[in-house]
Amino acid sequence: MAGITGIGSGMDIDAIVKAMVGAEQAPKQGQLSKLESRTTTQLTNLGQLKGAISSFQTALAALNSPSSFLARTASSSDAKVLSASASQSAAAGTYQIEVTQLAASSKVALAAVPADEGKTLSSGTLSIKVGSESMLDLVVDSSNNTLAGIRDAINKAAAGVSASIVTDDQGARLVLTSSKQGAGNDITVEVSDVGVDGDTALSQLAFAGAATEPDVADYPGGAADPDYLAAVQAYNEAGKVIGTAQSAKLTVDGLSVTRDSNNISQVIGGVGIDLKTLGASTLTVARDQAGVKANVQKFADAYNTMIKFINSATKVTVVNDTSAPVTGALLGDSSVRSLVNMVRNEMVAMQGDGAVRVLADLGVTTQQDGTLKVDADRLAKVVTNDSDAIAAYFTGDSGLAARLAGKLTAYTEGNGILEQRTESLQSTLNKVDKQKTELTTRMTALSERLYKQFNAMDALVGQLKSTSDNLASLFDSMPGVVSSNKK
Known part of the structure; x- marks a missing residue:
């Protein structure tokens, strides 16, 4: 209810009201801010702890797989x-x-046909085989009666044979490639129901196998013999085997x-x-000895990541002799303390009567800060000599990995220990938000009340001053009364 204030009294009412409201608000505001900050930090730390536990569980799952040791x-x-x-x-x-x-697949180039654009083939059916297996019966009609149309239809069918077009000195050739390898899986093409339409007979694409190259010695006229030249031309234009299935x-x-x-x-x-x-x-x-050693090292690394975080979140740091120590966000948290104790108890427990009964038998020992140290030479020796013993120690329902995983599940599962702690802290933040809203409402009401009171006082002071001035003026004008101002 701020406005023009202090006219009657000359007081800075606005500053007075703000100072009074601030003095009333500060203690509670500071208390809520500290609680909010501490709770938010705890929530963040619990989330990070859950992530570290999850990574540790992943490492345990790898160790609890027999295939990790039998690989x-x-x-x-x-x-x-x-x-x-x-x-x-x-x-x-x-x-x-x-x-x-x-092994190789069959690849053939069918007989050459005129490469002129727009040249068509007669209608009919192309039957493509690979070995004795029928791959595709393609009907050729006005919708696909060009070399490019046949190529696209074969590729669209995706029947184990792909097609392309290669243009050589003899003309354009349809090149077919089989995806099937192995001797006897050669491509053959049969043509049936040939029509009389088109510029080139579809039957020219028939391919029963490679044509035999003519022998010049079989012709009386030698290389100049017209029959020999015609046979060579026919051979060149006929289908070719580019790759034989083998x-x-x-x-x-x-x-x-x-x-x-x-x-x-x-x-x-x-x-x-x-x-x-x-x-x-x-x-x-x-x-796979390297894989076994890597899994053990991953187990130690994941455990160390979790322990280092817990150490950081629960430690007390002394700044100096006069300042209060700095404490970790999870210091004194009972759920964290019980987690550490549970994990350590499982890890030091003796298991079975084999060559590996505790982690120390693998060269895995605990350091002063609670983290694990892996003796690579000791671990390598055990992996080489007693790989089955390592598997027995880590795997199975009673193995270390399963026991630890079972204990950790209580912390990370839905409605588990960490989720309950998280819900509790979130509830605290919700209460803080509610109290901050209520505090703002109370301070607004207090401010309005103070403005009303001070403005009423200011108006009264103004009235009194006005009455005083009127009386002084009246006395000054009365006969026989000498004003002190005129002396």
């Missing part, structure tokens, strides 16, 4: 010749492999292997081989 590696001494992969069922060993022939051929430790693909399986149990070029290579299948 195999397959390496080639010459990666240019072949590459390989191995499943966990593959037996460790070395194999001498020599690739003498790669199978891959290799030997494994001297044993012959023939397959219709360069991606070979079921030759060495549990091993897949990808042939790339001709040559020899030594294939080695072994346990």
Whole structure:
């Protein structure tokens, strides 16, 4: 209710009211701001803690997979010749492999036809086969009776054969490529129901196999013989085999292997081989020791990330002798304290009677700050000699990974411990927002009341001053009364 104030009294009512409202508001406002700041920081820290626990759970899940310890590696001494992969069922060993022939698919160029634009083919049906398998029966009519139209129709059908057009010295050729590899899977083309329309007979595209090149010795007139020249011209214009379908051929430790693909399986149990070029290579299948060591290290790293965050969020930092210490946002949080105790109890518990019963047997020890340190040499030795013992320690329902994961679930699951803490803190923030709104409402009411009171006082002071001035003027004008101002 601010307005023109202080006219009667000369007082700065606006400044007085603001100062009084500010003095009334400051203690509560400061209390709410501190509570809001502390609660927001705690919420942020709980979210970061949940993320660190989640990363630790991911590392535990990897450790609790038997395949992590049973995995195999397959390496080639010459990666240019072949590459390989191995499943966990593959037996460790070395194999001498020599690739003498790669699998290939059939590729043919059909007879040359005039390359002039707009030239059409007669109607009919093209039947394309790969080996004995029928791939496509294409009806050629006015909608596609050009070489480009046939090409597009074949590619649209996506029937295991693709088409392109190549123009050579003889004319335009429809080039067909099969996706099917292996000996005997050659492309052939049959033509039926040929019409009489079009500039070129569709039957010219028929292809039963490569034409035989004419032998000049078979012609009495030699190279100048008209029949020989005609045969050469016909041979040049006929369909050509660009690539013959063939199978891959290799030997494994001297044993012959023939397959219709360069991606070979079921030759060495549990091993897949990808042939790339001709040559020899030594294939080695072994346990994936590097993967086991990496998983153990990831476990330690994820645990350390979680512990370092908890240490930071719960530590007390002394600034100096006169200032209050700086405390972490989660200092004294019972849920965090119970989490750390639970994890440590599980990690120091003895398990089974095998070669690996505690983390220390793997070379994994606890440092002064609570983080884990991995002795790489000790771990490598155990992985080499007792890989099965490591698997038994980490995996299974009673393994360390499962026990820790089960305990951590209570913190991260829906309506779990951390979610309940988060909801509690969010409720506190909601209450703070409500109290801030109520405080603003009360201060607005107080301000309006003070303005009314001070403005009423100001008006009264103004009236009194006016009465005083009137009386003084009256006395000054009375006979026999001498004003002090006139002395």
